[in-house]
Amino acid sequence: xxxxxxxxxxxxxxxxxxxxxxxxxxxxxxxxxxxxxxxxxxxxxxxxxxxxxxxxxxxxxxxxxxxxxxxxxxxxxxxxxxxxxxxxxxxxxxxxxxxxxxxxxxxxxxxxxxxxxxxxxxxxxxxxxxxxxxxxxxxxxxxxxxxxxxxxxxxx
Amino acid sequence: xxxxxxxxxxxxxxxxxxxxxxxxxxxxxxxxxxxxxxxxxxxxxxxxxxxxxxxxxxxxxxxxxxxxxxxxxxxxxxxxxxxxxxxxxxxxxxxxxxxxxxxxxxxxxxxxxxxxxxxxxxxxxxxxxxxxxxxxxxxxxxxxxxxxxxxxxxxx
DNA sequence: CTTGTGTGGTTGCATCATAAAACCAAATGG
DNA sequence: CCATTTGGTTTTATGATGCAACCACACAAG
Numbered sequence: 001x002x003x004x005x006x007x008x009x010x011x012x013x014x015x016x017x018x019x020x021x022x023x024x025x026x027x028x029x030x031x032x033x034x035x036x037x038x039x040x041x042x043x044x045x046x047x048x049x050x051x052x053x054x055x056x057x058x059x060x061x062x063x064x065x066x067x068x069x070x071x072x073x074x075x076x077x078x079x080x081x082x083x084x085x086x087x088x089x090x091x092x093x094x095x096x097x098x099x100x101x102x103x104x105x106x107x108x109x110x111x112x113x114x115x116x117x118x119x120x121x122x123x124x125x126x127x128x129x130x131x132x133x134x135x136x137x138x139x140x141x142x143x144x145x146x147x148x149x150x151x152x153x154x155x156x
Numbered sequence: 157x158x159x160x161x162x163x164x165x166x167x168x169x170x171x172x173x174x175x176x177x178x179x180x181x182x183x184x185x186x187x188x189x190x191x192x193x194x195x196x197x198x199x200x201x202x203x204x205x206x207x208x209x210x211x212x213x214x215x216x217x218x219x220x221x222x223x224x225x226x227x228x229x230x231x232x233x234x235x236x237x238x239x240x241x242x243x244x245x246x247x248x249x250x251x252x253x254x255x256x257x258x259x260x261x262x263x264x265x266x267x268x269x270x271x272x273x274x275x276x277x278x279x280x281x282x283x284x285x286x287x288x289x290x291x292x293x294x295x296x297x298x299x300x301x302x303x304x305x306x307x308x309x310x311x312x
Numbered sequence: 313c314t315t316g317t318g319t320g321g322t323t324g325c326a327t328c329a330t331a332a333a334a335c336c337a338a339a340t341g342g
Numbered sequence: 343c344c345a346t347t348t349g350g351t352t353t354t355a356t357g358a359t360g361c362a363a364c365c366a367c368a369c370a371a372g
Binding site: 005007009011012013014015016017018022023024027028031034049065085086088089090091092093094095096097098099100101102103104105106110111112113114115116117118119120121122123124125126127128129130131132133134135137139140141142143144145146147148 | 161163165167168169170171172173174178179180183184187190191205221241242244245246247248249250251252253254255256257258259260261262266267268269270271272273274275276277278279280281282283284285286287288289290291293295296297298299300301302303304
């Protein structure tokens with residue numbers, strides 16, 4: 001198999017995520033979708049990508065349950081691509097990517113937009129990792145444990 | 157230019173991040189590096205990837221300032237690849253990817269590990285987006301603003 | 313009903329990136 | 343000093359990407 005290696009069977013959740021949205025375009029398509037883009041041509045205009053790979057990506061995202069096709073919304077006979085809950089769940093990933101660029105990009109002056117909260121218009125806080133009890137965690141404060149085998153009818 | 161389109165000049169910070177680490181392997185290499193992997197062969201063993209593309213990815217990550225080569229650490233004459241602060245700054249991205257998989261994966265039972273805090277051994281909390289004043293934000297609570305032109309000697 | 317136009321794709325190449333395996337040189341190890 | 347490990351590069355085959363051309367359908371005008 002000389003195919004581009006698939007991570008779908010990998011046990012690491014990061015690899016599994018990358019299998020669904022680790023290519024060059026998927027996250028940008030999702031970004032547009034989060035901003036309300038729904039139509040094929042609209043994606044194509046905003047992203048400036050080739051139509052064939054847009055079609056391929058949309059199909060892949062639909063297959064992965066990130067987008068779904070809806071019959072219409074403005075009455076036209078065409079279909080739309082809308083995010084599923086799983087798709088909307090990628091939002092923190094996009095925010096993390098954005099914040100990483102904002103913090104570490106070599107040419108931050110080229111960054112055109114900042115993410116603010118709608119109510120106050122102020123930048124959102126950096127994502128932070130917290131323990132279950134709320135303590136702020138650094139990478140070094142964390143470790144990996146094997147996933148516990150899920151008991152049927154476990155406590156609670 | 158038929159080359160794989162580069163997002164380096166794009167004004168969107170998400171695209172800029174993807175330009176550095178949006179390929180199939182970079183984030184997995186960084187994941188290993190965050191767990192202390194430093195040597196070429198060690199990356200190659202853990203990730204099971206072809207050596208040529210590992211070499212290419214390592215070079216790219218060094219070029220992007222995510223890894224840097226250090227002369228040694230155990231006295232041997234070989235070199236090591238260690239994360240820069242910029243590289244360690246990708247941690248929230250990896251956590252977001254991991255949590256997305258944990259929450260939405262179709263076969264969560266195949267996920268082998270969970271991320272816990274070292275002290276209590278309990279899973280880390282989901283990343284949450286908060287406003288500057290601490291209010292919890294949903295995607296719909298946010299919007300994009302054009303980046304303010306940075307004044308030299310601006311107020312504070 | 314025929315022609316035109318926009319939307320939403322698919323199909324053909326040309327080129328690039330990726331993957332596997334072979335090869336290779338320097339550093340260690342005995 | 344000879345063998346093996348480490349850390350790669352080269353070679354070659356194949357898949358993915360990008361662009362342009364083509365095409366089918368919906369819808370509207372004449």
